[in-house]
Amino acid sequence: MAHTVKGRIQTVLGPIEPQKLGMTLTHEHLVADFSIFQAPPPKHAPHMGTLSLTMENLGLIRQYPYSLSANINLHGEEEHMGEELKFYKKNGGCSIVECTSLGLKRDVGKLRKISMESGVNIICGTSYYIDSTHPSDMDTLTQEQLVSTMVHDITEGADGTNVRCGVIGEVGCSWPLTDNERKVLKASAAAQIATGCPVIIHPGRHTDAPTEIIRVLQEAGGDVRATVMSHLDRTFFSAEEFLEFAQLGCFLEWDFFGLEVSGSPWQSVKTDMPNDAARINMILHVLQEGHADQVVISHDMDTKHRLMHYGGHGFSHILLNVVPMMLRKGISQDDINKILIDNPRKWLTFN
Numbered sequence: 001m002a003h004t005v006k007g008r009i010q011t012v013l014g015p016i017e018p019q020k021l022g023m024t025l026t027h028e029h030l031v032a033d034f035s036i037f038q039a040p041p042p043k044h045a046p047h048m049g050t051l052s053l054t055m056e057n058l059g060l061i062r063q064y065p066y067s068l069s070a071n072i073n074l075h076g077e078e079e080h081m082g083e084e085l086k087f088y089k090k091n092g093g094c095s096i097v098e099c100t101s102l103g104l105k106r107d108v109g110k111l112r113k114i115s116m117e118s119g120v121n122i123i124c125g126t127s128y129y130i131d132s133t134h135p136s137d138m139d140t141l142t143q144e145q146l147v148s149t150m151v152h153d154i155t156e157g158a159d160g161t162n163v164r165c166g167v168i169g170e171v172g173c174s175w176p177l178t179d180n181e182r183k184v185l186k187a188s189a190a191a192q193i194a195t196g197c198p199v200i201i202h203p204g205r206h207t208d209a210p211t212e213i214i215r216v217l218q219e220a221g222g223d224v225r226a227t228v229m230s231h232l233d234r235t236f237f238s239a240e241e242f243l244e245f246a247q248l249g250c251f252l253e254w255d256f257f258g259l260e261v262s263g264s265p266w267q268s269v270k271t272d273m274p275n276d277a278a279r280i281n282m283i284l285h286v287l288q289e290g291h292a293d294q295v296v297i298s299h300d301m302d303t304k305h306r307l308m309h310y311g312g313h314g315f316s317h318i319l320l321n322v323v324p325m326m327l328r329k330g331i332s333q334d335d336i337n338k339i340l341i342d343n344p345r346k347w348l349t350f351n
């Protein structure tokens with residue numbers, strides 16, 4: 001069947017005109033299981049793995065969010081997610097890109113229900129997350145079979161439903177890139193060519209990872225200008241790295257807003273993590289160097305403790321707290337509109 005979404009944006013409730021997208025968070029999770037990030041407890045709290053998400057435990061959980069298994073599985077939080085999205089819409093939010101790809105227990109049926117009940121547009125993702133979450137037969141799956149799965153998710157529907165995916169991603173990459181992740185990247189580029197669907201990448205945790213990934217996508221015929229590179233707040237640490245990468249032409253994403261911790265909570269070797277002020281300072285520099293058309297931002301919500309119900313910053317944090325800080329730091333409203341509205345719209349519109 002000819003794919004009829006060209007020039008439009010594909011949400012879980014069907015295609016919409018780009019002008020209807022509005023303010024958009026480009027990298028979030030609503031229904032996903034991140035048990036693969038389970039981390040050992042700190043020596044001073046050996047039994048924290050069985051704690052409850054209560055106020056007296058919140059300080060410990062904020063420091064070690066992946067040491068509490070109940071915190072890293074979002075399944076079962078649909079009611080609280082619905083409340084979050086209604087609040088997000090009340091504050092001017094319109095759309096969310098839900099980047100849960102294969103390997104993270106995606107459930108597009110639940111996403112459709114949350115979208116219907118909240119009135120927020122949700123765009124869901126296909127392709128595969130990092131190697132450690134790949135299906136057991138990934139070694140034997142051909143690139144053509146992977147393309148077929150992705151194209152089916154986009155043109156017919158995912159998980160046996162008629163809910164169609166509107167992004168390819170997040171496409172998971174480790175460092176170094178594994179052979180199967182390279183195969184998935186090439187298949188993602190082929191699926192993008194076949195459908196005109198935008199792509200979003202999760203790069204490995206190394207400053208050289210984003211450029212290598214863009215090269216693999218380009219060599220496979222991928223459209224770099226319809227591609228978002230996620231997690232740059234934990235991947236690049238100097239203005240020079242951001243500006244050199246921006247020359248490649250893809251979208252640059254700072255997507256850990258609201259995560260105000262000193263060290264990366266995911267890495268055994270702790271790399272420093274910027275706070276929101278540092279993220280904005282770097283974005284301001286990138287804007288001043290002429291890349292306002294390439295910046296997108298988000299929270300990458302992946303644990304319960306960041307939800308308002310559990311004392312977290314919630315999905316409205318960027319709209320309520322980050323935007324005023326951006327304005328105070330000298331970012332214009334026009335550039336904020338580009339970051340939250342124009343750039344997501346351009347990225348998500350099928351070619």
Ligand SMILES: CC(=O)NCCS(=O)(=O)O
Binds near residue numbers: 234267302
């Ligand atoms: C949910 C997710 O992908 N978090 C990113 C953690 S990492 O350090 O970028 O792998």
